[in-house]
Amino acid sequence: MTGLFQTRLQRHLREMAKYLRLVFNDFFVFALLFFLGGLGLGYSNLLKQLKYGQWWAPVIALMVLVIVVQIGRFATLIEDADRVFLLPKERAMHAYFVSARRYSQGLAQATQVITLFILSPFLSVSMHWTIAQILVLAVVQIILKDAFLRLDLASAYQVTAQRRMNQWWVKWLLAIVILASGLWLTVYAAVILAVILDIAVAVWFHQHWENQQIRWREQIKLEDNRMLGIYRFFNLFTEVPMVSGTIKRRRYLDWLFARIKPQHKQTYLYLFSRGMVRGTEFSGLVVRLTVIGMLLLYFVRGQWLPIILAALFIYLIGFQLLPFFHQYDDIVFSHVYPVASDLRLKSFVTLVTLILSVAALCLWVIVAIANPSLETAGLALLVEVVEVWYLARLYTPQRLARADKNRG
Amino acid sequence: MALEVSHVVGGYSQIPVLKDISFDVRDGELVGLIGLNGAGKSTTINHVIGLLTPHKGKIMLNGVTIEQDSQAYKQQIAYIPETPVLYQELTLREHLEMTMMAYDLDQTVAWETAHELLKTFRLDNKLDWFPANFSKGMKQKVMIVCAFLTNAKLYIIDEPFLGLDPLAVNDLLNLIEQRKKTGASILMSTHVLDTAQRYCDRFVLLHDGQVKTEGTLSELQAALPEAGESLNDIYLSMTKVDRA
Numbered sequence: 194m195t196g197l198f199q200t201r202l203q204r205h206l207r208e209m210a211k212y213l214r215l216v217f218n219d220f221f222v223f224a225l226l227f228f229l230g231g232l233g234l235g236y237s238n239l240l241k242q243l244k245y246g247q248w249w250a251p252v253i254a255l256m257v258l259v260i261v262v263q264i265g266r267f268a269t270l271i272e273d274a275d276r277v278f279l280l281p282k283e284r285a286m287h288a289y290f291v292s293a294r295r296y297s298q299g300l301a302q303a304t305q306v307i308t309l310f311i312l313s314p315f316l317s318v319s320m321h322w323t324i325a326q327i328l329v330l331a332v333v334q335i336i337l338k339d340a341f342l343r344l345d346l347a348s349a350y351q352v353t354a355q356r357r358m359n360q361w362w363v364k365w366l367l368a369i370v371i372l373a374s375g376l377w378l379t380v381y382a383a384v385i386l387a388v389i390l391d392i393a394v395a396v397w398f399h400q401h402w403e404n405q406q407i408r409w410r411e412q413i414k415l416e417d418n419r420m421l422g423i424y425r426f427f428n429l430f431t432e433v434p435m436v437s438g439t440i441k442r443r444r445y446l447d448w449l450f451a452r453i454k455p456q457h458k459q460t461y462l463y464l465f466s467r468g469m470v471r472g473t474e475f476s477g478l479v480v481r482l483t484v485i486g487m488l489l490l491y492f493v494r495g496q497w498l499p500i501i502l503a504a505l506f507i508y509l510i511g512f513q514l515l516p517f518f519h520q521y522d523d524i525v526f527s528h529v530y531p532v533a534s535d536l537r538l539k540s541f542v543t544l545v546t547l548i549l550s551v552a553a554l555c556l557w558v559i560v561a562i563a564n565p566s567l568e569t570a571g572l573a574l575l576v577e578v579v580e581v582w583y584l585a586r587l588y589t590p591q592r593l594a595r596a597d598k599n600r601g
Numbered sequence: 602m603a604l605e606v607s608h609v610v611g612g613y614s615q616i617p618v619l620k621d622i623s624f625d626v627r628d629g630e631l632v633g634l635i636g637l638n639g640a641g642k643s644t645t646i647n648h649v650i651g652l653l654t655p656h657k658g659k660i661m662l663n664g665v666t667i668e669q670d671s672q673a674y675k676q677q678i679a680y681i682p683e684t685p686v687l688y689q690e691l692t693l694r695e696h697l698e699m700t701m702m703a704y705d706l707d708q709t710v711a712w713e714t715a716h717e718l719l720k721t722f723r724l725d726n727k728l729d730w731f732p733a734n735f736s737k738g739m740k741q742k743v744m745i746v747c748a749f750l751t752n753a754k755l756y757i758i759d760e761p762f763l764g765l766d767p768l769a770v771n772d773l774l775n776l777i778e779q780r781k782k783t784g785a786s787i788l789m790s791t792h793v794l795d796t797a798q799r800y801c802d803r804f805v806l807l808h809d810g811q812v813k814t815e816g817t818l819s820e821l822q823a824a825l826p827e828a829g830e831s832l833n834d835i836y837l838s839m840t841k842v843d844r845a
Contacts, residue, residue: 440689440731455698457705464688464699471690525686529650530703531675 194282194289201270202296209423215431236311243318250319251376254312258330259368261308262337263361265301267345269293269416276409283407294346298339305334326380333375333383337368340391347398349412350405358394438474446470460532461540468520469544475517482510483552490559499564500573503556504580510552511584514545518593538590546585553577602663603628603755603786604649609658611648617656618644620810626755626786631777633797634790635836636807642790643683645807646759649788650680663754676704679753683760683790685740687732693743694728700747711750718746721772737764745769749776755786762793774800798832806839813839 217225243250270293279286309331316322316330344359367390375383421436428436449470453462469476486506493499518541521527557577561570604626612618619641626632636642647653649660651667651674659666667674691699701711719725722742727735732743741764748756756777762770777787777800791797797804798818806813806821814824821835822828828838 440733442731455702455708457702460699460702463695463702464691467695468688468690521688524688525650525652525680525682526688526703528652529675529678529680530700531672531678531705532703533672 194285194287195292198270198289198292198296205270212427212431212433216427218430221430240314240318243315245319245321247319250315254316254320255369255372255376257308257312258334258372259365261304262334262341262368262372263364264304265297265338265342266419267294267342267349267415268297268419269349269412271412271416273413273417276413280409284403286407287402290346290349294342297342297345301338301342302335305338306331309334320376329380329384330375333371333380333387336384336387336391337371340367340387340394343391343394343398347394347402349407350402351408436474438472438477440471441473443471457532458536459540460530461537462543464521465517465540465544469517469548472520475514475520478513479510479548479552482506482513483555486552486556487559490556491563494564496566496569499560499569500576503553503560503573504576506556507549507553507577507580508584511545511549511581511589514548515589515592517541538593541593542585542589545589546581549581549585553581603630604788605659605661606645606649607659607661609645609648609655609660611653611655611658612644613653615656618810619648619655621658622807622810622812623658624805624812624815626788628786629781629784630802631781631787631789631800633801633804634788634807635792635794635797635804635832636790637840640807641810642807643759644810646680646757646788646790650678650757651675677754679748679751679756681741681744681748681756681758681761685732685737685744687740687743689731689733691731692729693724693732696732696743696747697750700750704751704753706751715746715750718749718776721776722746722769738766738769741765742769745773745776749780753785755788756780758787758789760791761789762791762796770796794833794836795831804832806836808839 269290309327313322313324313327316327317324322330341359341364344364348357348359371383371386371390374386424433424435427433450463450466453459453466455463483506486503489506490499490502493502518538557570557573560573564570602625606625607623609619609622610617622641622645624632634642634645644653648655651671662674662677665673688696688699697712697715698708700706701708716725719728722745724739724742724746727739732740735743741761745761748758758777761773765773774796777789781787789797789801803815803817804821805815814821816824818832821832822830825835825838828835
């Protein structure tokens with residue numbers, strides 16, 4: 194069973210490495226370095242102004258530590274089919290879960306150590322903590338995380354009937370009590386409490402797990418959610434096949450479709466418009482990018498910068514819409530229906546034009562509000578109109594035609 | 602002659618699954634496509650609906666091939682897949698409306714037919730639901746309603762009897778009978794041999810990518826005299842020859 198976990202772990206790490214390569218592309222690394230550099234600079238400036246003995250210093254430290262100790266979930270890597278194929282091996286699964294917990298600790302503990310490292314100048318300036326004290330606090334944090342992951346492991350079994358050991362409020366309460374004792378009383382109290390907690394959970398679980406069943410369905414669901422979260426993050430940078438988005442009825446938006454008459458040439462506009470509005474994947478993307486763009490433009494002043502930024506956001510939205518054209522290629526009726534492919538392309542162009550126009554209008558309104566100059570507003574409008582027209586009417590059909598040819 | 606499949610060699614990749622098959626479906630005829638799993642039934646259907654292009658040979662529907670005029674070819678076909686395929690984001694009403702738009706049907710007339718069909722298959726109170734959340738049998742009924750909404754000349758039905766309740770099977774058979782009378786043809790693949798025996802006019806027995814035999818039940822009986830009376834016996838003896 195340990196072998197099974199190792200095999201899965203290798204596969205998992207290979208997959209993560211594949212996506213991480215795509216996430217940390219040159220542009221992103223560049224932007225990230227700038228961002229981190231900015232944050233670091235801000236932090237060091239803040240430290241210089243900091244005085245000893247403020248009442249709120251330990252409160253901030255407590256908040257940071259309590260939040261960070263929750264980071265790092267129990268990664269089991271179990272799959273849906275396991276509840277059928279591994280059911281006869283339920284007892285042996287224990288070794289699997291133990292390996293899984295050991296693996297989960299790696300990243301989680303590293304996060305704790307890094308946080309303490311970042312927090313250490315703050316602690317030493319505002320609370321005059323010594324290096325020894327900070328090191329002990331790091332140990333507290335590590336032991337706490339160890340105990341929490343033990344609770345997660347215990348909750349994989351039906352140890353306490355319907356109750357879970359790892360309810361979120363249990364973890365938050367324990368973390369607050371133990372870390373507060375460390376920050377306000379003495380750090381050695383915290384370390385003793387943490388050790389007692391960890392040992393208590395370990396002993397108690399050791400005595401109980403053997404007579405209990407695994408909560409298969411719940412664990413599978415938790416693992417699926419964990420992976421979905423990771424894939425969602427990757428999906429911001431690249432296309433991830435495991436993230437398909439969900440469907441919402443959104444009846445209150447039905448008025449949007451009233452203008453699309455049920456005519457043969459509108460067949461795909463009928464489908465695309467509903468798919469776009471009711472599916473969360475693409476509509477979410479458009480809304481997110483538009484809102485981020487609007488926020489950004491509100492704070493940007495100048496002659497050309499707002500215009501360039503607005504144009505950039507419109508391009509980003511238009512570019513991200515392209516794959517939606519192939520959204521229904523897997524559905525056999527998209528091929529069986531007697532609808533010519535150029536009608537389909539025309540419908541798609543209409544849809545892209547509509548979406549980009551609305552997004553461009555939203556961005557333009559913000560540009561006009563933030564820069565009360567007739568020249569900037571006028572130029573922005575001109576640039577946006579030309580760009581939407583080019584992107585939707587020329588670029589989109591060309592790109593899709595080329596992609597079609599390559600598929601061949 | 603509605604559908605003419607002549608000397609078709611084809612499959613999903615360069616390795617042919619279908620090895621030179623020929624058969625036809627005449628106007629007003631229900632032809633059963635019979636064969637084991639992997640015999641090539643679905644591949645044949647995928648070629649007929651135009652999802653796959655034959656490596657060799659020709660598929661003609663009332664005088665047109667898909668290469669000559671894909672619009673005119675597809676306009677004549679309505680397809681009911683074995684596993685229901687639905688648009689996740691469309692309600693039942695929108696599925697019907699989209700079918701009407703795709704086949705360019707007159708909305709008023711088509712809705713009349715639609716309401717009748719919906720009532721027959723007991724879906725008339727579910728128009729505003731997402732069929733993607735229906736049970737398998739109900740999804741299949743949606744596929745049937747969508748297909749029979751059209752005035753297709755050829756209905757292609759892939760294994761309709763598994764998953765439908767007995768009442769719906771009966772309604773479907775009535776519907777097929779009714780469309781046959783107006784001159785439409787049906788090509789249907791199935792494993793439910795006793796139903797096929799009772800309703801199909803002719804049979805195409807596929808085995809290992811080839812047409813083993815073809816004809817009415819009496820023709821099949823004459824061709825394989827020692828096999829037995831029923832379609833089931835003939836079918837079993839046909840597969841046994843190969844196993845021996």
